[in-house]
Amino acid sequence: MSTQSTIYLDYASTTPVDPRVATKMMEFLTPDGEFGNPASRSHKFGWKADEAVEQSRSHVANLVNCDPREIVWTSGATEADNLAIKGVARFYKSRGNHIITSKIEHKAVLDPCRQLEREGFEVTYLDPDDKGVISPNQVKSAIKDSTVLVSIMHINNELGTINDIERIGEITRDNGIFFHVDAAQSTGKIQIDLQKMPVDLMSFSAHKTYGPKGVGALYVRRKPRVRLEALIHGGGHERGMRSGTLATHQIVGMGEAFRIAKEEMNEDHGKVIKFHQKFLEKVNEIDHVYINGDLNNKVPNILNVSFNFVEGESLIMGLKDIAVSSGSACTSASLEPSYVLRALGRKDELAHSSIRFSFGRFTSDDDVNNTLDILGNVVHRLRELSPLWEMHLDGIDLDTVEWTTH
Amino acid sequence: MAYSKKVVEKFENTLNNPEAFKVGKFNPKDTNIGTGMVGAPACGDVMKLQIKCEPQGNTHIIKDVKFKTYGCGSAIASSSELVDMLIGKTLEEAKAIKNIELVEALELPPIKIHCSVLAEDSIKQAIEDYEAKQ
Numbered sequence: 001m002s003t004q005s006t007i008y009l010d011y012a013s014t015t016p017v018d019p020r021v022a023t024k025m026m027e028f029l030t031p032d033g034e035f036g037n038p039a040s041r042s043h044k045f046g047w048k049a050d051e052a053v054e055q056s057r058s059h060v061a062n063l064v065n066c067d068p069r070e071i072v073w074t075s076g077a078t079e080a081d082n083l084a085i086k087g088v089a090r091f092y093k094s095r096g097n098h099i100i101t102s103k104i105e106h107k108a109v110l111d112p113c114r115q116l117e118r119e120g121f122e123v124t125y126l127d128p129d130d131k132g133v134i135s136p137n138q139v140k141s142a143i144k145d146s147t148v149l150v151s152i153m154h155i156n157n158e159l160g161t162i163n164d165i166e167r168i169g170e171i172t173r174d175n176g177i178f179f180h181v182d183a184a185q186s187t188g189k190i191q192i193d194l195q196k197m198p199v200d201l202m203s204f205s206a207h208k209t210y211g212p213k214g215v216g217a218l219y220v221r222r223k224p225r226v227r228l229e230a231l232i233h234g235g236g237h238e239r240g241m242r243s244g245t246l247a248t249h250q251i252v253g254m255g256e257a258f259r260i261a262k263e264e265m266n267e268d269h270g271k272v273i274k275f276h277q278k279f280l281e282k283v284n285e286i287d288h289v290y291i292n293g294d295l296n297n298k299v300p301n302i303l304n305v306s307f308n309f310v311e312g313e314s315l316i317m318g319l320k321d322i323a324v325s326s327g328s329a330c331t332s333a334s335l336e337p338s339y340v341l342r343a344l345g346r347k348d349e350l351a352h353s354s355i356r357f358s359f360g361r362f363t364s365d366d367d368v369n370n371t372l373d374i375l376g377n378v379v380h381r382l383r384e385l386s387p388l389w390e391m392h393l394d395g396i397d398l399d400t401v402e403w404t405t406h
Numbered sequence: 407m408a409y410s411k412k413v414v415e416k417f418e419n420t421l422n423n424p425e426a427f428k429v430g431k432f433n434p435k436d437t438n439i440g441t442g443m444v445g446a447p448a449c450g451d452v453m454k455l456q457i458k459c460e461p462q463g464n465t466h467i468i469k470d471v472k473f474k475t476y477g478c479g480s481a482i483a484s485s486s487e488l489v490d491m492l493i494g495k496t497l498e499e500a501k502a503i504k505n506i507e508l509v510e511a512l513e514l515p516p517i518k519i520h521c522s523v524l525a526e527d528s529i530k531q532a533i534e535d536y537e538a539k540q
Binding site for chain 1: 446452476479
């Protein structure tokens with residue numbers, strides 16, 4: 001089944017690999033390419049592969065303004081988050097057992113924290129404000145003598161809202177606490193300057209920035225030095241922090257993707273900001289629509305909207321040739337609506353009614369126009385089908401109805 | 407998760423041609439109308455089912471049905487599928503409809519079985535409401 005007739009507006013979930021990146025990756029696989037093991041020190045095949053890996057490390061470091069020696073390759077942002085959180089907590093457990101994070105982190109942060117709780121650590125999960133932002137003051141007041149690590153995301157994957165990483169980092173630095181930032185959604189979208197940001201560990205993903213799936217990196221600060229207990233042992237690669245033969249083609253893909261991201265960030269940004277504006281105008285023409293997140297403090301590539309009285313999954317089905325995500329329960333294996341939207345204090349029905357649109361480098365004007373042409377119509381038709389819309393039109397306040405919950 | 411072809415077809419047909427698929431409302435105060443509304447917005451699905459009945463012999467026959475459903479595609483398809491089953495049935499026959507019939511007709515996966523349960527509840531409630539008025 002071809003997906004080519006479907007409009008892709010789910011870039012925050014994953015991006016296609018930029019064709020320039022794919023071409024580069026192909027050079028590191030076949031017998032006529034540089035297929036060597038970068039750890040082979042005794043021949044040219046190894047040296048060439050190692051050179052490519054180090055070049056890629058520099059590209060990643062350049063994008064976020066750090067020393068290449070501070071970049072550790074991983075299998076993705078999930079592994080980077082696991083390595084940072086479990087690695088620091090376990091290494092420094094004699095110093096304290098308290099970790100601070102937030103309720104709107106990605107599962108790749110929340111689940112390692114849950115695991116640490118099972119190991120005897122204590123975790124504080126901060127509430128965001130109603131726009132989805134974690135206030136630095138909240139972090140400050142949650143700090144205890146036993147706090148060893150704070151983990152707060154840079155950009156929220158569902159909302160696009162941006163946390164004040166610099167301010168939070170100043171607080172953790174003043175208190176001698178390690179600070180980890182999940183920046184999977186940030187690269188190529190917003191400037192990251194690790195010379196200025198007081199961050200100790202930062203997770204990156206290749207596939208959110210036009211690189212391949214299956215590769216990511218963890219930034220581990222050298223000065224002041226951060227130490228980790230490794231999760232994977234077997235050869236001591238990556239200075240002992242992450243063993244396993246390096247996946248040269250994947251790493252080259254990430255390096256090339258991040259090199260292009262640095263060069264074309266302004267261009268990419270200019271494009272999505274135009275789409276965001278257009279979407280916002282059109283969506284606001286529909287009644288009872290709520291924008292989730294902070295319009296004054298978010299990246300423009302993500303737009304999360306709740307269409308009241310319409311359930312998100314049915315809207316996705318109605319928008320059948322458009323690929324988007326929903327905060328609705330029904331798209332997930334659990335039957336809970338988005339925990340991120342619930343944490344903002346949104347009513348469950350608004351969480352069920354939410355759709356995340358996300359744009360990117362290969363989104364066209366036609367993609368956006370065609371989507372907007374049918375969106376209003378599908379919302380209208382689903383409301384005609386909705387008993388809640390009917391009750392609303394009859395002047396019934398849905399909050400006063402006694403529902404038979406199930 | 408991919409939807410079964412049957413759910414997709416039922417959902418799309420209902421959305422594209424609501425009147426033909428009995429989307430709408432009767433006046434709930436009429437004595438020949440029974441209304442059932444089940445589910446909750448917070449849970450992500452609410453079904454409203456209305457039956458229009460006529461006495462026949464010593465029972466009552468469902469002559470027409472209207473519904474509205476807020477919920478996922480499977481919930482909407484389940485309501486619509488149920489509606490197809492109801493017209494012409496006696497109340498006793500309608501009461502005997504089990505959710506498993508909807509599960510089979512629409513090939514609902516386990517995680518969507520609650521949609522069919524909700525649909526079964528909606529007809530039970532509508533019949534109760536109708537019978538209370540007689």
